[in-house]
Amino acid sequence: MEPFKNRYCIVGVGNTRYGRNPGLSQLGHNVKAIRAAAEDAGLDISEIDGVMTKAPTSTFPMLWGQRVAEALNIVPKVAGTIDQAGASNISLIQYAITAIELGQASVVACVYGDNPATGSRATYSRPRGGDAFAGMFGAPLGYASVAQRHMFKYGTTHEQLGNVAVAHRHHASMNPNAHFQDPITMEDYNNSRWLAEPFHLLDCCPVSDSGAAWIVTTEERAKTLKQNPVYVHGLGQGHPSWDHTRREDMTVSGAKIAAESVFRTAGMSPKDIDFCEFYDCFTIVPIITLEDYGFVNKGEGAAFFENKRTWIGGELPINTSGGLLSETGMPGPQHIVEAVRQLRHAYAGTPRQVEGAEVGLVSQQGGILTTHGAMIVSNRPS
Numbered sequence: 001m002e003p004f005k006n007r008y009c010i011v012g013v014g015n016t017r018y019g020r021n022p023g024l025s026q027l028g029h030n031v032k033a034i035r036a037a038a039e040d041a042g043l044d045i046s047e048i049d050g051v052m053t054k055a056p057t058s059t060f061p062m063l064w065g066q067r068v069a070e071a072l073n074i075v076p077k078v079a080g081t082i083d084q085a086g087a088s089n090i091s092l093i094q095y096a097i098t099a100i101e102l103g104q105a106s107v108v109a110c111v112y113g114d115n116p117a118t119g120s121r122a123t124y125s126r127p128r129g130g131d132a133f134a135g136m137f138g139a140p141l142g143y144a145s146v147a148q149r150h151m152f153k154y155g156t157t158h159e160q161l162g163n164v165a166v167a168h169r170h171h172a173s174m175n176p177n178a179h180f181q182d183p184i185t186m187e188d189y190n191n192s193r194w195l196a197e198p199f200h201l202l203d204c205c206p207v208s209d210s211g212a213a214w215i216v217t218t219e220e221r222a223k224t225l226k227q228n229p230v231y232v233h234g235l236g237q238g239h240p241s242w243d244h245t246r247r248e249d250m251t252v253s254g255a256k257i258a259a260e261s262v263f264r265t266a267g268m269s270p271k272d273i274d275f276c277e278f279y280d281c282f283t284i285v286p287i288i289t290l291e292d293y294g295f296v297n298k299g300e301g302a303a304f305f306e307n308k309r310t311w312i313g314g315e316l317p318i319n320t321s322g323g324l325l326s327e328t329g330m331p332g333p334q335h336i337v338e339a340v341r342q343l344r345h346a347y348a349g350t351p352r353q354v355e356g357a358e359v360g361l362v363s364q365q366g367g368i369l370t371t372h373g374a375m376i377v378s379n380r381p382s
Contacts, residue, residue, distance in 0.1 A: 012041025085366020172322025234266025254372025
């Protein structure tokens with residue numbers, strides 16, 4: 001983060017209950033999460049002078065950041081909404097840092113919250129695009145075609161996809177706030193109903209009510225607050241943008257571009273990372289992400305999930321709270337919250353804690369591998 005005159009930190013995180021929250025509106029999920037993050041940081045809501053949001057996927061309202069600020073009863077200096085679908089969350093942090101650097105704000109709350117499980121889920125099911133008439137609609141069909149291509153090119157197997165689902169459910173089984181906490185076996189995975197070949201139901205994230213927030217400020221301000229800060233060391237973006245069927249290689253994500261920036265700005269490489277929180281809306285996604293960040297060669301990502309190498313206690317723990325596949329289907333902010341807690345060693349003395357965690361990599365993604373955001377965070381300043 002050398003271009004900036006300040007060091008920037010995440011000083012508070014908070015979330016709602018994950019799963020089904022009947023009676024709690026979209027706005028309620030956002031407000032409740034921000035209030036929890038402010039309390040975690042030791043801040044009064046009135047001290048927040050920036051509000052950055054990702055719009056709820058289920059209805060996509062306009063001027064959402066401003067509506068959240070009004071519900072918090074604050075008049076912020078900076079407020080807005082960024083749309084990169086699931087990749088938006090890291091861009092909220094980038095925008096917050098830029099605003100603080102320019103003197104436009106000093107303490108910025110970033111948030112996402114939605115209630116598609118108990119509210120409207122029409123956005124998740126409606127056909128989209130010119131191919132909808134032939135049945136190509138919704139995220140499962142798009143990602144299924146990506147998975148099929150990866151299997152064809154690299155020999156990825158159903159069992160290897162299943163390893164991802166089993167690993168992330170194992171981590172969720174230790175998480176009392178996870179939407180799904182019962183461990184699953186490979187037999188459970190294989191017996192789950194087909195959704196869109198090669199995907200079984202357990203290859204796919206659930207639809208969940210959820211809200212999560214985090215608060216960004218400078219290192220100097222962080223010294224006056226309650227929690228030990230988590231430092232933002234690197235940021236990256238990469239947006240393939242075109243429809244996945246029109247790309248040269250649909251098995252390559254924006255992580256390939258984002259990786260160069262995030263490791264360069266952090267002055268690090270994959271060998272410096274202690275754990276990862278990867279976007280995992282479908283089991284194929286963390287496999288491709290692992291490859292595109294350079295942890296393994298292209299085509300070797302699926303094999304890396306074998307032999308519990310990605311479990312806590314393994315070579316590279318991935319999605320230590322269960323991820324989208326099991327903790328909550330919310331599009332990505334839970335990964336940021338979990339990374340902060342791991343770096344605070346909030347689970348010390350329990351099987352959930354990554355031993356000696358100092359540096360974490362967080363990925364965010366949107367569309368059908370359409371957008372991507374990356375962030376490296378650490379509990380040490382440099």
